[in-house]
Amino acid sequence: MDYEAYPFRLNEENTHFKFQSIGKRGVFEKAIAFTLIEDNIYNLALLDRDPVTQDYTDKSITDNGDMPVVLSTVMAIIRDYLNQYPDRRIYLVGNSPSRTRLYQIAINKVSGQIDDLVVFGYSNFEWTKFEPNRSFESFLIIKNNVD
Template sequence: MHYDQYEITPGDTALTFEFVSQGVKGDVEKLVVYSRIGLTGTFNMGFGNKIGSTEDFDDSTVTNNGDTQKVMATVAATLYPFTDRFPDAKVYFKGSTRARTRLYRIGISNNLELITLDFQIYGLNHGQWEKFVLGIDYEAFLVTRKKKMK
């Protein structure tokens, strides 16, 4: 994404990343967690406000810290170190609400040209995965890192 980003700190495992949202509501610790899901090589990417000193997060809180674009860019930026470590991973994500999924779609749409330089992006449309197309109201998203040409 072509937005400012927060500094990302890898968590205790190769599957977590932390950063601090700084805005009108003060400093809010955020956590991005990649967790394996049933499908081989597929990970769910979740994020939200960090809960205490654990690797748990709350993805239902609306922070309203005035930095949505910067937070989204930071979460997206974690895909790079994650897929450096797991280059064949498929990363699944969707919002915790329909409105958040729409927000993700808008973010992807606004940055599609840049995203597709390094990633393939798919949308779940009526139960079927398809290459991401502008203007479609997807239910979820799947991202894979493009292979580097040697």
């Protein structure tokens, strides 16, 4: 992916990486949350801050015209997170088939440039190493410990 990532920061509670989406519809507060789902596997959630409730949700669609930059930011945060916690694994699935497809497109675009990460895809009840142009239902990303 040939896009710069947005600047991001870890919040004071160390629960979210926060950044701003800046695009055709304005500025939106976004966050990435990592939640333990099972032994050393953390779910990644891409969240938007609801301007009314001030809560973070994964149900909104901002359609801000900056999806490539947002996805580059997600990849940068994944790298940062796995550099901090190299033994953890990140589970990634969209809250809809179209969002999972967006994640797949982003992974496909960077798959040749991420030697520091290993990506697995889940399909037909099994995990296999990510292959471009093959459809997957979810993804698992780990730090490549080969230096």
